[in-house]
Amino acid sequence: xxxxxSVFYCTACGGETAKWQGRCPACGAWNTIEEHIEKPMPAxxxxxxxxxxxxxxxxxxxxxxxxxIRFSTGIGELDRVLGGGAVAGSLVLVxxxxxxxxxxxxxxxxxxxxxxxxxxxxxxEESEKQLKLRAERxxxxxxxxxxxxxxRLSDIMEAIEEVQPDVLxxxxxxxxYNELNEATPGSVSQVKDCTMTLMQLSKSQGITVFVVGxxxxxxxxxxxxxxxxxxxxxxxxxxxxxxxxRLLRAAKNRFGSxxxxxxxxxxxxxxxxxxxxxxxxxDGRPEGASGTCVACVMEGTRPVLAEVQALVSKTTxxxxxxxxxxxxxxxxxxxxxxxxxxxxxxxxxxxxxxxVIGGLRLDEPGADLPVVLAVASSYRDQVIDHELVAIxxxxxxxxIRSVSHINQRLAEVARLGFKKCIIPKNTSxxxxxxxxxxxxxxxxxxxxxxxxx
Ligand code: TYD
Ligand code: MG
Numbered sequence: 001x002x003x004x005x006s007v008f009y010c011t012a013c014g015g016e017t018a019k020w021q022g023r024c025p026a027c028g029a030w031n032t033i034e035e036h037i038e039k040p041m042p043a044x045x046x047x048x049x050x051x052x053x054x055x056x057x058x059x060x061x062x063x064x065x066x067x068x069i070r071f072s073t074g075i076g077e078l079d080r081v082l083g084g085g086a087v088a089g090s091l092v093l094v095x096x097x098x099x100x101x102x103x104x105x106x107x108x109x110x111x112x113x114x115x116x117x118x119x120x121x122x123x124x125e126e127s128e129k130q131l132k133l134r135a136e137r138x139x140x141x142x143x144x145x146x147x148x149x150x151x152r153l154s155d156i157m158e159a160i161e162e163v164q165p166d167v168l169x170x171x172x173x174x175x176x177y178n179e180l181n182e183a184t185p186g187s188v189s190q191v192k193d194c195t196m197t198l199m200q201l202s203k204s205q206g207i208t209v210f211v212v213g214x215x216x217x218x219x220x221x222x223x224x225x226x227x228x229x230x231x232x233x234x235x236x237x238x239x240x241x242x243x244x245x246r247l248l249r250a251a252k253n254r255f256g257s258x259x260x261x262x263x264x265x266x267x268x269x270x271x272x273x274x275x276x277x278x279x280x281x282x283d284g285r286p287e288g289a290s291g292t293c294v295a296c297v298m299e300g301t302r303p304v305l306a307e308v309q310a311l312v313s314k315t316t317x318x319x320x321x322x323x324x325x326x327x328x329x330x331x332x333x334x335x336x337x338x339x340x341x342x343x344x345x346x347x348x349x350x351x352x353x354x355x356v357i358g359g360l361r362l363d364e365p366g367a368d369l370p371v372v373l374a375v376a377s378s379y380r381d382q383v384i385d386h387e388l389v390a391i392x393x394x395x396x397x398x399x400i401r402s403v404s405h406i407n408q409r410l411a412e413v414a415r416l417g418f419k420k421c422i423i424p425k426n427t428s429x430x431x432x433x434x435x436x437x438x439x440x441x442x443x444x445x446x447x448x449x450x451x452x453x
Contacts, residue, residue: 005037006035006036006037007035007036008020008021008033008034008035008036009033009034009036009188009189009192010024010026010027010029010032010033010034010188011032011033011034011187011188012024012027012029012032013026013027013029013032014188014227015027017033020033020035021033034183034187034188034189035183035189036183036187036188036189036192037181037182037183037189069087069088069089070084070085070086070087070088070255071085071086071088071113071117072085072086072112073085073086073109073112073113074109074111074112074113075105075108075109075112075262075273076273076275077248077262077263077264077273077274077275078105078109078248078262080260080262080300081235081248081249081250081260081261081262082233082235082250082253082255082256083250083253083255083256083257083260084256086167086208087208087232087255088166088206088208089202089203089205089206089207089208090202090208090209090232090233090254090255091195091198091199091202091208091209091211091230091231091232091233092208092209092210092211092231092232092233092234092235093173093195093211093212093213093227093228093231093233093234093235094106094210094211094212094213094235094236094237095212095213095214095215095234095235095236095237095251096214096215096236096237096238097214097215097238097241098214099241100237100238100239100241100246101237101239101246101264101266101271102171102172102212102237103123103125103126103134103171103212104134104138104266104270104271105237105248105264105271106121106169106171106210106212107121107131107134107135107138107140107270108138108140108270108271109210110135110140110142110145110169111139111140111142113167114142114143114144114145114167115142115144117144117165117166117167118144118146118163118164118165118166118167119142119144119145119146119165119166119167119168119169120146120147120148120159120160120163120165120167120168120169121145121146121147121148121169121171122147122148122149122150122156122159122168122169122170122171123147123148123149123150123171124149124150124151124170124171124172124175124176125171125172125175126149126171127149128147128148128149131147131149132147137269137270138269138270138271139269139270146159146163146165151175151176151177151185152176152177152179153176153177153178153179153193153194153197154178154179156170156176157197157201160201160207165207166206166207166208167207167208167209167210168198168201168202168207168208168209168210169209169210169211169212170194170198170209170210170211170212171212172211172212172213172214173191173194173195173211173212173213173227174186174191174213174214176190176194177190177194178190178193178194178197181193191213191227192227192230195211195227195230195231196230198211199230199231211231213227215236228251228252231252232253232254232255233250233252233253233254233255234250234251234252234253235248235249235250235251236248236249236250236251238359239359240359243359244265244266244267245263245264245265245266245274245280245358245359246263246264246265246266246271247261247262247263247264247359247360248261248262248263248264249261249262257300259298259299259300259301260299260300260301260302261277261299261300261304261360263277263280265280277299277304278303278304278305278306278412278416279416280358281304281305281306281307281357281358281360282294282305282306282307282416283358285307285357285386287386288383288386289383290377290378290380290381290382290383290384291309291310291311291312291374291375291377291378292307292308292309292310292374292377292384293307293308293370293371293373293374293377293384293388293390293452294306294307294308294370294388294389294390294418295307295308295356295362295366295367295369295370295371295389295390295391296366296389296391296409296412296413296421297362297364297366297367298364298366298404298405298408298409299360302412303405303408303409303411303412303413304360304412305389305412305413305416306356306357306358306360306362307356307357307358308327308354308355308356308357308362308367308370308371308374309354309355309356309357309374310352310353310354310355310371310374310375310377310378311351311352311353311378312347312350312351312352312353312375312378312379313350313351314349314350314351315349315350315351317351320347320348320349320350320351320352321351321352321353322336322351322352322353322354323352323353323354324354324355325354325355325356326355326356326357326359326360326361326362327354327356327361327362327363327367327371328363331363331368332352332354332371334396335368335371335372335375335394336352336375338372338394338395338396338398338445339372339375339376339445341398342397342398342444342445342446343372343376343398343445343446343449344446345375345376345379347375347379350379352375354371354374354375364403365393365401365403366391366392366393366403366404366409368392368393368394369390369391369392369393369394369400369422369448370389370390370391372394372445372448372449373390373422373448373449373452376449376452376453377452377453380453382453383453384452384453385420385452387417387418387419387420388418388419388420388421388422388452389413389418389420389421389422390421390422390448390452391403391406391409391421391422391423391424392422392423392424392442392448393424394445397444398444398445398446399443399444399445400424400425400442400443400444400445400447400448401424401426402424402426402427402428403424404428405429406423406427406428406429406431407429407431407432410423410431410432410433410434410437410439411434413434413437414434414435414436414437415434418437419436419437419438420437420438420439420440421437421438421439421440422440422442422448422451422452423439423440423441423442424441424442425441425442425443427441
């Protein structure tokens with residue numbers, strides 16, 4: 001007979017240890033280790049090979065792919081992040097802070113998903129009545145949508161057996177529990193157990209499963225590592241709860257790239273797609289103020305414009321303070337050092353605060369130059385032209401290096417009505433400059449700063 005085994009997981013990082021400890025050896029968090037009893041799986045559940053997966057090895061060339069496996073969710077921005085639509089038989093985890101709009105988004109996709117498909121929406125958080133009210137509010141009233149307010153896994157599995165859905169939505173994974181497991185709902189062991197069951201269900205019956213996961217205060221889905229390894233796709237729904245804009249991004253995607261972002265606006269009738277995010281990110285840009293510069297970065301396949309702000313002020317500390325919001329902190333520190341050494345700014349006695357407006361994260365090399373220009377503008381208290389965009393990577397010697405997709409970026413810059421653009425002197429593509437746009441090609445940081453101010 002198989003033995004019952006006990007393992008210990010960290011609720012913060014998902015790290016595994018053999019015995020209980022006060023402190024997680026992997027992430028160093030205190031009091032986060034929980035016991036998890038690993039019961040042997042019931043016979044018959046373990047060995048069954050999922051449908052569409054063969055038990056013996058076969059030649060790659062002989063694997064058939066003729067069945068159309070992708071379908072649209074009816075929301076273009078979500079399809080984009082998923083890599084061109086949802087994949088049948090995949091499990092997608094949608095993470096985000098409470099109240100950000102995860103339930104709303106998933107309820108909204110039911111509308112188009114349920115044409116020609118059966119959708120089962122299981123909520124462990126809201127009653128059927130609440131779900132109905134919300135559905136009415138966001139204009140979702142399809143025939144083939146089944147809702148169930150339930151948290152016990154075995155009852156949910158029964159409902160799945162009965163309804164035979166093509167798409168299952170589980171909201172949220174932290175509320176579900178497997179009664180065979182003694183741990184409390186929301187613990188790593190329960191979350192892992194329930195996700196594993198849903199994963200097996202999705203693979204064995206070809207059901208597309210969307211799972212909602214709340215994130216804890218550190219921004220990780222409870223038991224993050226365990227879950228991210230198990231599922232096919234992890235999407236994060238982000239945004240400032242006080243602003244109406246929401247960004248959806250993929251942290252992991254077995255069927256597509258993880259660079260794409262989807263942009264939404266939360267309105268009175270649910271989420272509305274924002275097909276033109278640059279416009280939204282530049283809304284309310286200050287005029288005639290120093291310390292701001294517009295960047296153009298590639299988010300997956302599309303160029304997006306965003307405003308970078310910097311504030312440089314004389315420090316009152318021994319070590320000057322630096323913060324970077326929406327930009328990598330270490331990269332910011334490196335750029336400030338380059339600005340000091342190659343751009344002639346005495347930043348060692350100045351605090352520097354960098355902020356990207358609109359909740360976007362600029363983690364692409366092309367954003368280096370606008371960041372340093374915003375810093376330089378604040379340092380000198382000189383205004384950068386309102387109609388100027390800067391694109392370029394900065395090297396350690398202060399040289400401006402070429403970036404990818406320069407023509408696509410220039411087209412977006414011109415489309416949004418900007419008149420001037422600073423770009424690297426060397427470009428890998430042959431330039432196609434849009435009408436009405438003046439392009440300044442710079443070799444190094446000093447040239448760029450002189451050109452911008
Ligand atoms: P919700 O989808 O319940 O968030 P989550 O499932 O991520 O916890 O969204 C809740 C918030 O969205 C709530 O603060 C109200 C707001 N909201 C609107 O502004 N408009 C709407 O049409 C809906 C349905 C929600
Ligand atoms: Mg919810």
